[in-house]
Amino acid sequence: MIDSARPAFEPGGRLSAFGSVFDGFETFLFTPRTVSGPASVHVHDANDSKRTMIIVVLALMPCFLFGMYNTGYQHWLALGAEEMPLWPLMLYGFLAILPKVAVSYFVGLGIEFAFAQWRKEEIQEGFLVTGILIPMICPVEIPLWMLAVATAFAVVFAKEVFGGTGYNIVNVALVARAFLFFAYPGHMSGDKVFVATGKALGYGTPVADGFTCATPLGQIATHSGGDLMLTGVDGHVFTAWDAFLGLIPGSFGETSVLCILIGAAVLLFTGMASWRIMAGVFAGGLCMGWIANVFASPVYPASLLPAWEQLLYGGFAFAAVFMATDPVTAARTNTGKWIYGVLIGVMAVIIRVYNNGYPEGAMLAVLLMNVFSSLIDWCVVQANIRRRMRRLTAKTSES
Amino acid sequence: MAEKTNNKTVFFNPFSKDNPVVVQILGICSVLAVTAKLEPAMVMGLSVIAVLAFSNVIISLLRSTIPVNIRIIVQLVVVAGLVVIVSQLLQAYAYDVSKQLSVFIGLIITNCILMGRLEAFAMGNRPWPSFLDGVGNGIGYTIILVIVGFFRELLGSGTLLGYQVVPDCLYEAGYENNGLMILPPMALIVVACIIWVQRSVNKNMQEK
Numbered sequence: 001m002i003d004s005a006r007p008a009f010e011p012g013g014r015l016s017a018f019g020s021v022f023d024g025f026e027t028f029l030f031t032p033r034t035v036s037g038p039a040s041v042h043v044h045d046a047n048d049s050k051r052t053m054i055i056v057v058l059a060l061m062p063c064f065l066f067g068m069y070n071t072g073y074q075h076w077l078a079l080g081a082e083e084m085p086l087w088p089l090m091l092y093g094f095l096a097i098l099p100k101v102a103v104s105y106f107v108g109l110g111i112e113f114a115f116a117q118w119r120k121e122e123i124q125e126g127f128l129v130t131g132i133l134i135p136m137i138c139p140v141e142i143p144l145w146m147l148a149v150a151t152a153f154a155v156v157f158a159k160e161v162f163g164g165t166g167y168n169i170v171n172v173a174l175v176a177r178a179f180l181f182f183a184y185p186g187h188m189s190g191d192k193v194f195v196a197t198g199k200a201l202g203y204g205t206p207v208a209d210g211f212t213c214a215t216p217l218g219q220i221a222t223h224s225g226g227d228l229m230l231t232g233v234d235g236h237v238f239t240a241w242d243a244f245l246g247l248i249p250g251s252f253g254e255t256s257v258l259c260i261l262i263g264a265a266v267l268l269f270t271g272m273a274s275w276r277i278m279a280g281v282f283a284g285g286l287c288m289g290w291i292a293n294v295f296a297s298p299v300y301p302a303s304l305l306p307a308w309e310q311l312l313y314g315g316f317a318f319a320a321v322f323m324a325t326d327p328v329t330a331a332r333t334n335t336g337k338w339i340y341g342v343l344i345g346v347m348a349v350i351i352r353v354y355n356n357g358y359p360e361g362a363m364l365a366v367l368l369m370n371v372f373s374s375l376i377d378w379c380v381v382q383a384n385i386r387r388r389m390r391r392l393t394a395k396t397s398e399s
Numbered sequence: 400m401a402e403k404t405n406n407k408t409v410f411f412n413p414f415s416k417d418n419p420v421v422v423q424i425l426g427i428c429s430v431l432a433v434t435a436k437l438e439p440a441m442v443m444g445l446s447v448i449a450v451l452a453f454s455n456v457i458i459s460l461l462r463s464t465i466p467v468n469i470r471i472i473v474q475l476v477v478v479a480g481l482v483v484i485v486s487q488l489l490q491a492y493a494y495d496v497s498k499q500l501s502v503f504i505g506l507i508i509t510n511c512i513l514m515g516r517l518e519a520f521a522m523g524n525r526p527w528p529s530f531l532d533g534v535g536n537g538i539g540y541t542i543i544l545v546i547v548g549f550f551r552e553l554l555g556s557g558t559l560l561g562y563q564v565v566p567d568c569l570y571e572a573g574y575e576n577n578g579l580m581i582l583p584p585m586a587l588i589v590v591a592c593i594i595w596v597q598r599s600v601n602k603n604m605q606e607k
Contacts, residue, residue, distance in 0.1 A: 143573055157588060161595075183579035 049165075052272055053128040059266035060132055060322065062259035067252040068093030071140050074249055097252055100135035103144050107151040108134075115160045126165030126172075126328075127155065133173035133322065136253025137315060137363075138180060139188060146184055150176040170370040171329050174363050181363070243312040254318035257311070264321040273325035276334060280341020281320035285311055287342075288349035302353040310349055319348065319362035324369075331373040333380040340376055344369045409520075410531040413539035415601075420543040421594045422604070425511040430547060430590060431583040432503050438560050439499045440548030442489070444541025448534055450481045450507055451516060455533035457481075458521040465522075474517045475508065482507050512540055547589045555580030 072089030075096075108127045134151055154176035159168045181188045242248055246256025254260070267273035289307030296303040302310075311317060324330060324344050331340040344365045351361025358364065419425045426447075433443045457477050458465075465473050486504045489497035497504065507513065516536050521529045552558055554577045557565035565574065579585050598605050 145573070146575075149577075161591075179579060182582060183577040184575055185578055186575070 049126070050128075053126070055270050055272050056129045056267065056322070057132060059263040059272070060129075060136065060253070062262040063253040063256060063318070064097075064132070064136065065090075066246055066256045066259040067136060068097060070246055070248075070255055071096050071252060073247060096140055097135055099144055100138070100140075100142070100147055100252075101132060103148050104134045104151050105131040107148045108155050111152060111155045111160065112164075115164065119164075121164070126159070130155075130172045130176075133253075134176045137173060137177050137251050137318065140252050142180065142187055146180060146187060147176075150179045150183070153179050166328055168328060169374075170367050171323055171326050174323055174367050174370075177363055178367060240309055240312055243309070248313075251315060254315045257317045260317045260321050267321065267325065273321070274327075274330065274337050276337040277325045277330055277341040277344075278320055280338045281316075281324050281345040281348075282311060284342035284345020284347075285316060285320070285349050286345070288346040288353075292349060292353045300353050310352070314352070314360045315362045316348055319366050320345070323362075323366045329370040329373060331376045331380075333377050336373070336376045336380040339380070340369055340373050343372075406528055406531050409528050410535040413532075413536040414542065415539075415597065416604075418539045418543065418597075419512045419515070419536050420540055421590065421597055423512075423515070425515055426540055427587075427590070429503055429506065429510060430544060431586040433500055434544055434548040434551050434586050434589075435555065435581050436499070436561075437545065437548040437552045439496055440544040441541070442493065442496045443500055443503065444537070444544045446485045446489070446504055447507055447510065447512070447540055448537030450478065450485055451513055451537040451540075452530050452533035454478045454481050454513060455516060455521040455529040456526050458517050459524060459526045459529035462522050470522065471514075474514065478513055478517075479508050512536060543590065543593060546593060547586055550589050551580045551585060555585070 068090050069086075071093035072091070073084060075092055076084055076089060105127070108131045112127050131151075134147065134154075138147065154172045158170055158172045158175035159165065162168050177188075243255075244257045246259065248255050264273070264278060268275050268278070286307050289305070289310035292300070292303040292310075293305065293307050298304075305313070320341075324341060331337050344362075347365035347368060348361040351358055351364050353361075355361070413419060417423070420427065420430060429443065429447075434440045454474070454477050458474055461473065461477075482505060485507070486497070489500070489504060516532060520532045524532070549559070552560075553564065557563060557570075557576050565576075577585075
């Protein structure tokens with residue numbers, strides 16, 4: 001059917017104006033008809049970006065499924081329920097996230113298609129991953145229109161103006177989140193947004209008004225005096241184990257470190273993400289967390305956390321695995337990847353601990369280092385050139 | 400020089416084709432600083448028009464007597480004098496706005512548009528074209544300021560000139576003002592959008 005429809009979309013055909021839309025669907029559903037000839041030099045292996053994207057989406061699935069469960073779980077907790085029925089929980093979470101995913105894809109892909117058509121280019125599939133990342137890093141209660149505005153802003157100003165997929169300087173999903181964070185702070189932080197309290201597409205029981213629960217990091221940021229106690233929706237005290245499993249209030253996809261690690265394993269096993277960056281971010285975070293903890297002071301309540309707990313809360317692990325490793329915006333050289341990763345980890349903890357206005361620093365840290373990644377690469381390459389020059393001159397002077 | 404002294408182009412070019420902000424990319428700092436609301440943006444624009452026009456005239460009158468070596472100092476003195484006058488006038492007659500604009504009226508002295516026009520135009524032209532050039536560039540600057548201020552106040556505060564324009568029913572439906580619009584980065588992005596639109600309309604201005 002696709003084949004029979006093709007002539008209409010080729011140049012000169014009746015629907016040639018929609019040629020890139022057609023091409024986008026065709027190569028998405030089948031293998032591309034055109035392959036690089038022997039003269040092409042930029043093909044590294046059999047992967048194309050579509051397959052890469054699909055694997056990243058697969059790696060995100062554990063987090064996504066757990067996000068559904070956790071959304072339901074927090075909702076049931078807020079209701080004060082005794083038992084936790086698995087399927088209703090999942091269903092509630094699914095219905096809560098479904099509109100967000102739909103809006104994110106609809107707006108993002110709409111803009112991508114429009115730009116591709118306008119520029120007469122092939123449709124790039126970069127939004128496949130971004131579209132699912134955006135709902136996953138936002139609070140579950142974010143209004144849909146805000147999500148739409150942020151997605152549109154991010155796709156246009158972080159990606160299309162730089163030339164589309166592969167040319168963006170900073171991570172598009174994080175730009176969407178940063179936009180929401182600064183534009184509508186009341187919906188991105190605080191104690192009202194991280195637990196779904198209403199009905200999800202008509203399913204579930206709304207929770208009574210006046211219900212509040214902040215994320216652990218939010219609680220830390222507003223903490224003053226006394227012992228640091230992180231409490232859940234129903235008032236029970238969190239353990240680090242809860243944070244590791246992810247049964248804490250937080251953005252949809254980023255609470256469970258366990259699921260993030262499964263995703264990380266998928267990414268590393270398939271060679272999609274750089275282990276250097278991931279290791280660098282965790283090492284940097286641990287290091288800075290340790291330093292902050294050594295100089296712990298009640299003025300900066302987040303410094304009371306032990307270093308390893310810094311890695312469990314908030315979006316740190318998610319940023320390390322799925323955001324920092326984005327191959328487009330990360331550093332490219334191996335040494336550069338280490339520097340880039342470590343600095344992200346360090347910056348994330350510094351922002352988190354020493355700036356009480358921002359309970360979470362991972363987003364800002366990744367964005368900041370995105371901007372610096374090419375500079376890091378440049379320095380690494382220059383250093384390499386200098387070293388080899390020295391070796392060369394040493395050799396020639398010997399002989 | 401022949402086309403430069405054509406009064407009409409001198410006056411109208413800075414509106415769009417040779418706009419000091421979006422084409423020459425001058426005076427960006429004040430565009431970021433004073434455009435969170437429309438009213439200060441307009442007052443700032445008027446102040447710049449006044450200072451620019453009169454400093455252009457004064458420098459143009461003095462142009463044959465100013466020694467080349469100290470011309471920057473002379474220009475600065477003239478501009479500084481005018482800025483002080485404007486600042487005093489604002490404090491006397493529009494105290495609230497002058498408080499909102501705070502140091503940025505004083506910082507007109509360092510606005511690159513001023514020194515640029517004095518150096519590039521007033522030093523080599525007669526008073527009347529210089530006056531037109533000053534007013535034209537001032538208006539070009541003000542246009543951008545007003546556009547940016549309009550969008551930032553409308554989307555950031557839901558008001559225009561202090562009056563609420565976004566209807567209450569929208570707020571009840573869940574609409575909220577965009578806090579990012581109040582922050583300076585958004586001014587840059589709005590300016591970028593203006594440049595984008597302008598270059599799309601005038602194809603010959605697109606850089607290769």
